[in-house]
Amino acid sequence: MSEALVEVRNLTMHFDIHAGILRRKVGAVRAVDGLSFDIMQGETLGLVGESGCGKSTTGRAILRLYDPTDGSVKIDGVDIASLNTSDLRKARPQMQMIFQDPQASLNPRMNVSEIIAEPLREHTKMDSAARDARVRELMDAVGLNRAFASRYPHEFSGGQRQRIGIARALALNPKFIVCDEPIAALDVSIQAQVVNLLEDLQRELGLTYLFISHDLSMVRHLATRVAVMYLGKIVELAPRDALYSDPHHPYTQALLSAVPVADPEVEATRKQIILEGDVPSPAKPPEGCNFCTRCPKVMDICRKVSPEFREHAPGRFSACHLMDE
């Protein structure tokens, strides 16, 4: 495999809980708890998991939109997690993010060309003519009509707004883009267009994606490798085909069994793994394995010892005691 562009080591993001009259710290939400993984040059790593498992927090912490509690994130050899603010700003052009809600993530008082040109103004010495030319070029690249440059975000449809968000992210030729559920807020008919656009851009510009989603079939279409998150931890990371055909971790198995099959005859007889109970609170994760409260294959050791996340077969990482046997 090619070289790692992004190296995440022991990334931890805890949000303190303050309560009481004096607002003392009474605990912490362990939104992201000790993640370690690499993202290879030019690949798309899919990050899946249910709502609230820490996917988006991971994406934001990697780009240092949050200050991580612990751990390091090296992008192209530079540790983003420990940069000071001015160096961080200089590092921003190479890493960008496409946000989930294309309506809320665009400033309502700026028109499209202002939105796309703002990073250029901040980070390059282009004159206004060069900026305009670049804005036009980017609008072409994402399939927006150039004539719309002076329109405001609210005048566009959801899919078009997401294209604005993509053009904005591309403005400074980033190497690495975190796509934080970029299609979750879009119509199904528009989702495919945006996903295809992301694929085309990746091919043309050699981009590396971290694609965060809860849509397992979309991740299967787009990702080269897939990481599955549960309660702040990655439980399994494997190449796409291997993960979908032979999931190792019981949680991945349950998650994949929830994807409906298009053939009604298969669907009627298919055995689904139904998980009992709710996800524990990330403020009070269970002792031992995070999944032990709901795992259908739970063993005694799972309630005591947290399984280590390690490579059990070439390229296949998981955190489960079943694999350690």
Added chain:
Amino acid sequence: MFAFTIRRLLFAIPTLLAISFIIFAILDLAPSDPTGNLPLTIPPEVRAQIRSSLGLDEPFPIRYALWLNQFFINEPLNMIEGWTGWTIGDGERLRVTSWATRSPVVDLIVERMPQTLWVVGMSQIIAILIAVPIGVISAYKQYSWFDQIGTFVSMLGFSIPTFFTGLVFIVLFSVHLKWFPSIYDTNHVIDSWSSFVFQIKQMIMPTMVLALATAAQLSRYMRASMLDNLQQDYVRTARAKGLSERVVVTIHVLRNSMIPVVTVIALNVPTIFGGAIITEQIFRVNGIGQLLIIGIQGADIPLVQTLTFIFAVLIVMFNLIADVLYGILDPRIRYE
């Protein structure tokens, strides 16, 4: 937007006519007597004569029609004559005249306006200058010491009435420290540096009393609006673009947060012209607010009627201006 403005202006005409009628009716129903302040030795027949000479014998609809004629036709014509030097018609027409002073009400207002604009207008400007930075910093550092103190002070500003802060100011700064005069001298002429300094000195207390009350209110609006916007996704986008915090806060957050605050400010403008009745009274600023009080005390119906109606016009106008400003500042809002 243009069509919207015109339509709203047309709608304002029946609204204002209804308002003027209601004001006139209320004043007419009030059991006040323009001769009530005259010495008790004046016999009732003479009082009746005075009342009839003021036109109070006429039935209500006729008095109302006469006022409408004087205010909407005679006064504007008179103003045009005054500005251009033309003579329209014979130039002899009945103006709205104060019963107490026998001088035209409009002239009284023009006389009083500069004091009110100076003191109350300046207080609004100072309030904005105080409130915006406080609101911005309070929101940016929510629950910090600065925010807590700011919240406490604006609670004080909200809950303590100006007649109390005014008196406290006078006791403190005039009586004890002797820094500022407690009475505003309207006859003061500014012709030198020292007289200018004196003007500033006599303006400080009434201006600050009003500014603190207004700033308390505005800073809360500003803070709330900033907090709303700081949590928006586009702020995260701005940070992800690698903009400096200063640019994120001033260009992105502040500009969006100013939208509701600007409309609050616009709606506050009529109070500038309306004067601050209580504060003007405390510091003896003979502005519009004081004129209104004197008019009410003396049952000077034409004066009160005209002043109140002018306030109503200003309020209707600035409501419209606030709406139009909203449409200009927020591209998402378009009026058909």
